[in-house]
Amino acid sequence: MPSLKDKIVFVTGASSGIGESTARAFAAQGARVLMCARRLERIETLGRTLAREHEVAAHAFRLDVRDRAAVDAAVAALPDEWRAIEILVNNAGLSRGLDKFPAGLVEDWEEMIEANVKGLLYVSRAVVPGMIERGAGHVINIGSIAGRETYPGGNVYCATKFAVKALSNAMRLDLNGTPLRVTEIAPGMVETEFSLVRFHGDAARAARTYQGFQPLGPDDIAEAAVWCATRPPHVDVSEMVIMPTAQASTTLTARKT
Ligand code: NDP
Ligand code: 8X3
Secondary structure: OOOOOOOEEEEEOOOOHHHHHHHHHHHHOOOEEEEEEOOHHHHHHHHHHHHHHHOOOEEEEEOOOOOHHHHHHHHHOOOHHHOOEEEEEEOOOOOOOOOOOOOOOHHHHHHHHHHHHHHHHHHHHHHHHHHHHHOOOEEEEEOOHHHOOOOOOOHHHHHHHHHHHHHHHHHHHHOEOEOOEEEEEEEOOEOOOHHHHHOOOOHHHHHHHOOOOOOEOHHHHHHHHHHHHOOOOOOOOOEEEEOOOOEEEOOEEOOOO
């Protein structure tokens, strides 16, 4: 199995959930971990923990992936020892609201489109040219089962995740002939801060999302990302759909009442 030791992995949205677990999982394999999110204190604390527990280098910086100029500036300003990003995990993203169309807040639609689609594009556009120049790189996009199936109230969130699927396929086509790999990991329900964010901080409603069945945990997805990144260079896991056993589709979950 190819080693991740000393490879640089850049995880966007590492302050919580799947991103935090992914940073931890790569650090446990000896990778050097570059992290961004808006909540800087969280990723700085995580960086110190990873350095102490795994004796790896970690570097955290505040970034809102919706801000194209800030993304370009942050990547351009990386210290020399952090420039050779080998694995990019485009994880930063969110859902906002579950209202049936045409209800829903336009600001929520815009936030999802800007973070989940445009943010992923901005970060990839800033990082991938260096990967091409160096002749090594792996882009891992966190999509969703919501990018395979729509569900009532999912409308704009689903559209952004369908876009992640389309962009992952497009990157694979356009980077064909380079050594770069592109993977899309598409989870079903994972218990993170995702629903708390979706329901604008309504913790009781968020908790109901995961009631009566065992959802995935963020480590389940992080382990999959590590597995994809440690296949031999001629193997590109192009997509992986991972569901809780109790969830057969976006609209069918077996819950014990
Ligand atoms: P969390 O809310 O726990 O984590 C989301 C992360 O994204 C946080 O670190 C947050 O950091 C970051 N983020 C959000 N917006 C921005 C932004 N504008 N700029 C930078 N960072 C941002 O949710 P999850 O871990 O569940 O979500 C991670 C990804 O997984 C998302 O793309 C989500 O769509 C996807 N996903 C989640 C599933 C689930 O059921 N939980 C299932 C399938 C896919 P901060 O707020 O500090 O900026
Ligand atoms: C998150 C999974 O089904 O809540 O992408 O949209 S779902």
